[in-house]
Amino acid sequence: MEKELVLIIDFGGQYNQLIARRVRDLKVYSEIVPHTVSLERIKELNPKAIIFTGGPNSVYEENSPKINKEIFNLGIPILGICYGAQLIAYSLGGEVKKAETREYGKVELEIIAESKLYENVEKKSVCWMSHTDYVESLPEGFVVTARTESCKTASFENEGKKIFAVQYHPEVLHTQEGEKIISNFLYNVAKVNGTWIMSEFVENKVKELREKIGNKKVLCALSGGVDSSVASVLVSKAVGNQLTCIFVDHGLLRKNEAEQVEEAIAKNYELNFIKVDAKDRFLNKLKGITDPETKRKIIGEEFIRVFEEEAKKIGEVDFLVQGTIYPDVIESGVGDSAVIKSHHNVGGLPENVDFKEIIEPLRDLFKDEVRKVGLELGLPHHLVFRQPFPGPGLAIRIIGEVTEEKLEILREADAIFREEIMNSVEEPNINQYFAVLTNIKSVGVMGDGRTYDYTIALRAVQTIDFMTAEFAQIPWELLGHISSRIVNEVEHVNRIVYDITNKPPATIEWE
Numbered sequence: 262m263e264k265e266l267v268l269i270i271d272f273g274g275q276y277n278q279l280i281a282r283r284v285r286d287l288k289v290y291s292e293i294v295p296h297t298v299s300l301e302r303i304k305e306l307n308p309k310a311i312i313f314t315g316g317p318n319s320v321y322e323e324n325s326p327k328i329n330k331e332i333f334n335l336g337i338p339i340l341g342i343c344y345g346a347q348l349i350a351y352s353l354g355g356e357v358k359k360a361e362t363r364e365y366g367k368v369e370l371e372i373i374a375e376s377k378l379y380e381n382v383e384k385k386s387v388c389w390m391s392h393t394d395y396v397e398s399l400p401e402g403f404v405v406t407a408r409t410e411s412c413k414t415a416s417f418e419n420e421g422k423k424i425f426a427v428q429y430h431p432e433v434l435h436t437q438e439g440e441k442i443i444s445n446f447l448y449n450v451a452k453v454n455g456t457w458i459m460s461e462f463v464e465n466k467v468k469e470l471r472e473k474i475g476n477k478k479v480l481c482a483l484s485g486g487v488d489s490s491v492a493s494v495l496v497s498k499a500v501g502n503q504l505t506c507i508f509v510d511h512g513l514l515r516k517n518e519a520e521q522v523e524e525a526i527a528k529n530y531e532l533n534f535i536k537v538d539a540k541d542r543f544l545n546k547l548k549g550i551t552d553p554e555t556k557r558k559i560i561g562e563e564f565i566r567v568f569e570e571e572a573k574k575i576g577e578v579d580f581l582v583q584g585t586i587y588p589d590v591i592e593s594g595v596g597d598s599a600v601i602k603s604h605h606n607v608g609g610l611p612e613n614v615d616f617k618e619i620i621e622p623l624r625d626l627f628k629d630e631v632r633k634v635g636l637e638l639g640l641p642h643h644l645v646f647r648q649p650f651p652g653p654g655l656a657i658r659i660i661g662e663v664t665e666e667k668l669e670i671l672r673e674a675d676a677i678f679r680e681e682i683m684n685s686v687e688e689p690n691i692n693q694y695f696a697v698l699t700n701i702k703s704v705g706v707m708g709d710g711r712t713y714d715y716t717i718a719l720r721a722v723q724t725i726d727f728m729t730a731e732f733a734q735i736p737w738e739l740l741g742h743i744s745s746r747i748v749n750e751v752e753h754v755n756r757i758v759y760d761i762t763n764k765p766p767a768t769i770e771w772e
């Protein structure tokens with residue numbers, strides 16, 4: 262049978278891998294290529310369909326990424342998403358402008374014309390928007406097929422030429438009909454057969470790791486979180502005893518976390534395991550630092566220095582394994598994507614690293630895919646579904662300088678918040694929840710006296726892939742109870758606020 266390929270052309274969007282992943286879910290093999298890909302290469306690859314991704318630029322700017330117009334004459338179905346849609350309009354003679362008001366988050370999409378894209382799709386549904394520019398006028402031969410309240414060209418197409426454009430993001434789960442729309446593009450327009458099945462990820466990875474590592478020694482950075490647990494079990498399956506796992510206590514962990522991780526690892530795995538106490542060196546390096554990106558880079562580098570030192574003690578170690586997953590990569594700004602934040606394990610890595618290679622077996626996967634791999638590997642359920650905790654830990658949940666005093670306050674407040682949510686009926690619906698120590702002090706009155714103390718912000722979100730998220734609608738009563746507990750039980754806190762922003766426009770963490 263012919264091998265079906267969907268080519269995803271990358272204009273630097275945040276959700277590119279998510280598009281690839283949706284296509285994967287719909288049983289079609291896909292590849293992402295940079296927008297500089299040549300027409301010859303595209304012809305050689307002979308894709309069944311092409312998708313243009315979103316991107317941070319504006320098409321009307323001189324240096325923004327463009328595409329060879331010949332691509333529209335190849336007869337290959339094209340779907341442009343957001344920047345990709347604007348690029349289609351712009352390239353073919355339409356007009357793209359900056360809108361007065363930005364459109365971010367959920368909006369109602371109304372289908373106003375028949376389209377192959379919208380077969381069996383509800384006439385009105387919720388879609389996810391993230392743009393400032395919009396298509397003011399269409400190129401010749403195109404018709405509008407959907408709109409939203411503030412975007413009159415939410416989708417448009419030239420059916421004869423098989424060119425489709427959507428301003429919204431069908432690839433994110435918040436777009437209710439998104440999967441159906443992508444499926445319609447693949448099956449109705451591009452007429453794919455859908456023969457590709459995600460071949461056994463575990464089997465292939467283990468084989469690949471075994472070939473790469475050979476009989477060399479390897480170190481795995483193990484945090485006790487889902488990603489690094491899955492990564493270390495994969496490597497352990499591949500090379501067994503050649504692997505040593507390292508857990509760093511950098512003093513930025515949550516209340517009792519170090520002990521809990523150590524216990525869980527001892528109980529659940531048979532691994533060579535080392536715990537390193539690196540509290541002082543991390544806190545010293547962070548003294549006086551307030552800028553979030555600087556904090557992240559210091560932490561990224563310090564992690565590597567600790568791993569290098571431990572490696573020397575073991576002997577010659579060629580490889581370092583990290584549980585990096587796709588959101589860590591994309592947010593750190595690879596290729597044409599904007600740097601949202603430098604995840605310590607990607608954008609925060611120092612230039613010189615004393616290992617031959619850093620191996621990241623989960624680099625292309627999303628959190629929910631990693632969880633599936635974890636279940637397949639037989640990891641315990643509570644571990645697989647543990648909420649994520651970022652490598653830089655509480656350092657990026659304390660706004661401003663990180664000090665012992667602030668760490669202590671935040672640990673206590675966070676422990677109360679997590680305990681209350683854990684014991685509530687809300688827990689299964691919330692995917693990540695934690696406290697943040699804002700750098701704001703405000704005036705309060707307690708026991709008839711004046712206080713001037715810190716404000717704690719509570720953050721709780723619902724998300725599947727952590728690329729987009731909605732704030733959780735925790736009942737007021739529960740929030741009120743948590744608020745009084747924290748203010749009563751944690752010294753130096755006199756005010757609690759609840760974060761009600763989605764991602765985008767906010768991110769899940771505050772730094």
Ligand SMILES: Nc1ncnc2c1ncn2[C@@H]1O[C@H](COP(=O)(O)OP(=O)(O)OP(=O)(O)O)[C@@H](O)[C@H]1O
Nearest residue numbers: 482483484486487488489509583584649650651652
């Ligand atoms: N305290 C730590 N000690 C050793 N390695 C760490 C530590 N924290 C993070 N890492 C490394 O950095 C990687 C990225 O951290 P991240 O928090 O994204 O993943 P995780 O901890 O494995 O999973 P989760 O997202 O569920 O917390 C980890 O997979 C691990 O390799």
Ligand SMILES: O=c1[nH]c(=O)c2[nH+]cn([C@@H]3O[C@H](COP(=O)(O)O)[C@@H](O)[C@H]3O)c2[nH]1
Nearest residue numbers: 603604605649650651652653727768769770
């Ligand atoms: O290992 C990590 N190193 C980091 O530097 C980092 N920054 C954010 N996160 C986690 O990633 C998810 C998305 O977070 P944001 O919406 O804040 O970008 C959320 O689950 C965050 O907790 C990190 N994990």
Ligand SMILES: NC(=O)CC[C@H](N)C(=O)O
Nearest residue numbers: 315316343344392393394
């Ligand atoms: N998400 C996107 O692709 C954004 C495209 C463009 N920069 C805009 O703001 O409209």
Ligand SMILES: [Mg+2]
Nearest residue numbers: 484486650651
């Ligand atoms: Mg973690």
